[in-house]
Amino acid sequence: MLFYWIILLLMKSAESRDFNITGCLQKPSDLRYRAISDQKFVVSCDLLSEDPTVIFNSSHLDESQVQWFRQSSDGGVKMDFKNATSNPTLWGNALWFNPLKVQHSGTYVCINREKISPCINIFIVVETKNVADCSGDSENEKYLFISQGTSIACPGKDCYHHFQHSSVKWYKNGSKMKHHNIERPGLQFKGDKLVLRTVYDKDNGTYVCDYTLVDNSAQWQVRTVVEVIIIAKDTLNPPTVLYPSGETILEVELGQNIELECKAKFGFEMNASSSIQWYIETSENKELASKKRVHPKGLEGQIFNNVFTLMEIMEKDLRSHFICLAQNSIGNSTGMFRLKRKTEKGIYFLLALCCTITTLLGIILGSTLAYWRWIDLVLIYRYYLAKDETIGDCKEYDAFVSYAKPDPTVTDKALCNDEQFALEFLPQILENEYGYTLCLKERNILPGGAYTDDIVNALRRSRRAIMVLSPSYFKNTESLFELEAAVNTVLDDKTIKLILIQFEPFQEPQLLPQKVKKVLKILPRITWEISTSSTPNKLFSKKLWYCMPVKHTIRAKARKVMGQ
Ligand SMILES: *[C@@H]1O[C@H](CO)[C@@H](O)[C@H](O)[C@H]1NC(C)=O
Ligand SMILES: *[C@@H]1O[C@H](CO)[C@@H](O)[C@H](O)[C@H]1NC(C)=O
Ligand SMILES: *[C@@H]1O[C@H](CO)[C@@H](O)[C@H](O)[C@H]1NC(C)=O
Ligand SMILES: *[C@@H]1O[C@H](CO)[C@@H](O)[C@H](O)[C@H]1NC(C)=O
Ligand SMILES: *[C@@H]1O[C@H](CO)[C@@H](O)[C@H](O)[C@H]1NC(C)=O
Numbered sequence: 001m002l003f004y005w006i007i008l009l010l011m012k013s014a015e016s017r018d019f020n021i022t023g024c025l026q027k028p029s030d031l032r033y034r035a036i037s038d039q040k041f042v043v044s045c046d047l048l049s050e051d052p053t054v055i056f057n058s059s060h061l062d063e064s065q066v067q068w069f070r071q072s073s074d075g076g077v078k079m080d081f082k083n084a085t086s087n088p089t090l091w092g093n094a095l096w097f098n099p100l101k102v103q104h105s106g107t108y109v110c111i112n113r114e115k116i117s118p119c120i121n122i123f124i125v126v127e128t129k130n131v132a133d134c135s136g137d138s139e140n141e142k143y144l145f146i147s148q149g150t151s152i153a154c155p156g157k158d159c160y161h162h163f164q165h166s167s168v169k170w171y172k173n174g175s176k177m178k179h180h181n182i183e184r185p186g187l188q189f190k191g192d193k194l195v196l197r198t199v200y201d202k203d204n205g206t207y208v209c210d211y212t213l214v215d216n217s218a219q220w221q222v223r224t225v226v227e228v229i230i231i232a233k234d235t236l237n238p239p240t241v242l243y244p245s246g247e248t249i250l251e252v253e254l255g256q257n258i259e260l261e262c263k264a265k266f267g268f269e270m271n272a273s274s275s276i277q278w279y280i281e282t283s284e285n286k287e288l289a290s291k292k293r294v295h296p297k298g299l300e301g302q303i304f305n306n307v308f309t310l311m312e313i314m315e316k317d318l319r320s321h322f323i324c325l326a327q328n329s330i331g332n333s334t335g336m337f338r339l340k341r342k343t344e345k346g347i348y349f350l351l352a353l354c355c356t357i358t359t360l361l362g363i364i365l366g367s368t369l370a371y372w373r374w375i376d377l378v379l380i381y382r383y384y385l386a387k388d389e390t391i392g393d394c395k396e397y398d399a400f401v402s403y404a405k406p407d408p409t410v411t412d413k414a415l416c417n418d419e420q421f422a423l424e425f426l427p428q429i430l431e432n433e434y435g436y437t438l439c440l441k442e443r444n445i446l447p448g449g450a451y452t453d454d455i456v457n458a459l460r461r462s463r464r465a466i467m468v469l470s471p472s473y474f475k476n477t478e479s480l481f482e483l484e485a486a487v488n489t490v491l492d493d494k495t496i497k498l499i500l501i502q503f504e505p506f507q508e509p510q511l512l513p514q515k516v517k518k519v520l521k522i523l524p525r526i527t528w529e530i531s532t533s534s535t536p537n538k539l540f541s542k543k544l545w546y547c548m549p550v551k552h553t554i555r556a557k558a559r560k561v562m563g564q
């Protein structure tokens with residue numbers, strides 16, 4: 001039996017962790033509170049001095065260091081605060097009742113292990129407003145308009161008015177409020193009230209007003225909590241959609257998902273019925289896709305967003321309007337997204353690239369063609385468009401042909417000599433093919449006249465002078481005379497032009513007149529190449545034709561040549 005009692009005592013002491021609850025519950029109360037029911041109440045595990053500076057500390061970290069017990073019929077019951085919604089609950093070093101009920105009345109015992117202090121016995125009496133004889137409306141939640149002047153009364157000061165009261169002490173967030181506070185200028189105590197000249201947003205917080213009353217020579221502490229919430233005047237404006245502003249086009253790819261974000265700024269509204277909504281509008285209908293309620297409590301307005309996710313972009317979405325509507329009790333505003341296929345840009349880019357490449361290729365091809373076929377182009381131009389140069393110039397021949405008569409002493413083994421070239425090949429090309437009239441000494445100059453005069457006359461009556469140059473040309477005095485005469489005539493008469501044909505490679509003699517030397521140096525030559533293939537001859541013919549005057553009687557024949 002004794003053993004049982006020892007065990008029981010050990011268990012009790014273990015439970016109370018070396019702390020005599022029974023003793024603590026039986027000792028006279030350290031603190032005696034009177035409080036009004038149905039409001040917030042706070043009590044801390046601290047032996048308060050006569051004029052405490054801190055009555056509770058919410059940022060007290062180690063809550064396990066404080067233990068609370070409540071008196072019951074069989075002694076003390078340890079209080080469990082594991083359930084966060086329990087009432088009362090532990091926050092910081094204090095016990096919070098929210099709301100305080102009449103049945104919370106009783107004795108509470110606590111021990112704070114951080115402080116080597118004895119246990120604290122707290123007696124709380126909770127009474128209703130009627131019992132406490134409270135007169136005015138007690139405002140335990142006070143809404144203050146920012147930037148305005150106001151005062152805060154101690155709500156419990158009206159109660160127990162038939163008892164003797166001390167003056168009120170104010171605490172904010174558990175700390176005593178001072179009369180001359182540098183951190184809070186413009187704050188004054190007037191009687192039991194707090195007077196704020198201007199309300200700032202940092203004035204919010206949990207305020208406590210305490211006073212003592214004497215009831216039948218017993219001292220009681222009366223404590224009331226006032227929650228101060230700073231508000232602004234309700235906005236007079238509808239919200240503004242910040243993004244998308246107006247109509248915003250997004251580039252998308254089909255099949256992908258996309259997040260459409262809408263951002264809107266709302267002015268302060270106390271009882272807000274605000275929302276951000278997404279609508280999808282097609283040509284047929286407009287339907288609500290998403291709605292988010294928002295509570296704009298920011299004093300200078302608050303920005304909210306609502307993100308709408310389109311899981312898979314489809315063809316029809318490209319024709320839809322995605323409308324974001326922000327609404328409060330005053331009105332609404334909208335923003336809009338439209339989707340556009342991203343690849344379009346790519347196509348434009350590709351098109352531009354293709355065009356550029358094609359143009360470049362065209363230019364390169366064109367210039368290559370022009371380079372190789374310049375003569376053809378000029379000939380085509382001359383054939384179709386250029387004016388006939390021969391009309392009305394009073395000339396008889398298109399070209400005078402000067403060549404060297406072969407030296408009869410040299411037996412030429414070449415397939416073709418100068419004379420054959422001048423008397424057979426040239427007339428064949430120029431007269432038969434192109435329709436020009438040549439002046440050949442053998443054919444057109446009648447024998448018997450003065451040789452030099454006849455040559456000069458014939459040159460004067462020609463539009464071109466064709467010189468068939470070869471080594472034998474420069475050994476022949478007659479042809480040398482013709483060359484000099486031609487040069488002189490050309491210098492004299494601008495309508496006649498020299499055409500130099502290099503029939504065979506030659507070394508130009510030193511003894512030529514200066515004028516002739518210069519002309520030979522400056523003027524280009526058309527080189528004759530003996531070939532079995534017809535192509536070089538064709539090119540030679542074209543070059544020669546290019547040097548000849550424009551003459552339109554030859555059209556029919558020329559067309560045949562061009563067509564080849
Ligand atoms: C607890 O305190 C009470 C009253 O002070 C005393 O009678 C009792 O013996 C104490 N118990 C223990 C275990 O100390
Ligand atoms: C509240 O408790 C914290 C941590 O224990 C401490 O730093 C702070 O000074 C206390 N505040 C007051 C007002 O005593
Ligand atoms: C907390 O306590 C309340 C009643 O006091 C109860 O309804 C709730 O289920 C509890 N929650 C947990 C997590 O125990
Ligand atoms: C303490 O007061 C400040 C303003 O001074 C306030 O912002 C804060 O929320 C308060 N803290 C608590 C825990 O109420
Ligand atoms: C006071 O305002 C601050 C922000 O300014 C906020 O974090 C805090 O919760 C407010 N406290 C109360 C009691 O309203």
Ligand SMILES: *[C@@H]1O[C@H](CO)[C@@H](O)[C@H](O)[C@H]1NC(C)=O
Nearest residue numbers: 231232233234269270271272
């Ligand atoms: C907000 O609503 C409450 C009741 O729900 C009402 O008493 C109060 O006047 C309203 N405040 C405003 C600013 O509309």
Ligand SMILES: *[C@@H]1O[C@H](CO)[C@@H](O)[C@H](O)[C@H]1NC(C)=O
Nearest residue numbers: 238277325327330331332333
């Ligand atoms: C938005 O406001 C306009 C007037 O500005 C009103 O006609 C319209 O019905 C409102 N839209 C919604 C969805 O309330």
